[in-house]
Amino acid sequence: MFEDKTITFIGSGIMGEAMIRGLLGQKNVLPNQILAADPWAQRREELQDRYGINVTEDNREAAENGQIIVLSIKPQTLPYVLPEIRGHLRRQDLLLSILAGVPIRKLADGTAHAAVVRAMPNTPAQIGQGITVWTATPEVTEIQKQQAQAILASLGQEIRVEEEDYLDMATALSGSGPGYVFMMMEAMIDAGVHLGFSRRIAEQLVFQTMIGSVNYAMESGKHVAELRNQVTSPGGTTAAALYHMEKGGLRTVISRGIWAAYERSVSLGKGKTEDDPES
Template structure:
């Protein structure tokens, strides 16, 4: 599909990341991209930065669209789908990145069959994200490839046949940056406690995390093998790891990710119970 017309419903951080990725990879020109949401100042900001078309009427924003991207908060989805029901062009692909929103539910409320559900993560904002996605049976080969290109503009992408992997991805990679940032924050604070200036502690931790991830990706060894490489008998790493294991570090991570998985499943139910007016999140 040459220069597809793409409407992004929900101009928040991830919506902006998608717009930036589309334009950065040259998938379509700015004049073919529409950013729609209730905040006039926000959509005008995106117009000034990226040159996209700003709109506050979602139904009008999807007119003539080849792709409609739903990037709203789960609590806002019900209202958005109600406003778009019957308005999405029959030939359009709908791509949702809404956590917890299953394809059958979106299809029923939107009265549309060609759907993709995806779960990107925060590093997508700099083109270094990882997105897990799946598609409904009605998605054509051309639309499938278009979805792959759009999501690839955010970083790496992994297609899965079964939708239940999406809630798992939400818990593991979607929420994953939050776990990493908390770990980094704890390391930085520990460095400051030891006596480092905060800026030096931040630099040490940032490069340690970045370098460790790159080293793991390059070696393609089991993490335990790499951990053993830097754990000398009776050494400093051994002492630290003993304390982490004793404190239940591994179990805490596992339980946290499981809690996120359960919450992802609950979100699909919660969004039908919560009133959109009670949410302060942007569409």
């Protein structure tokens, strides 16, 4: 699939390195098939020493020498990077972007390139346990779709969708999702400490409860509401806790939070960057 192909990474931060590590770990490519661009000499040396890949400080060089170009920079640096690579991608090349909130049209117009894949990974992708939602323009060939799928699978699971609008939905649900989970974990750990556990033990109890519950839900094949009912005995401790959570509007707060994330993702895609979180 990647024979005689060079995959270049413009931006070699945490997520870019996760993709490099995953591709090499799955033996999809050899180290000499990867070229990573980064402005910091120390970072380039780290990547070269760690993985044996090729490195450069020149984004234009990365664009010119890759058949698959992965944009893994911070979104705020995109206005500086686009002029450097515009006109340096060949028609048969594939541009794969993991930039949050940057629509395909902006990428295609900014690079003067039509074959674009836009993807939305999430934080657990850094350890190969993420999930990525992605879509492709009509100019992306079937082979290129397979290549994009393999690259994104190096981060965990992947789901391809036909409409770009789904990426705003994915941003709200799975892209920002780890933040919701971490807040829930934080609240549970703090409650455990308040009850009298040491923080270390409270963390262990909450971490394993989360892991075990998710794995059980996935393996059972049952609706999560059914699983919740199974562990909620009438008049029991779980029933008492859930009653107070429902009374406090937990379900509604979560739903509204996800909708707020979706609306913000849509507005960012339209170029709105107001600081007011209610905008």
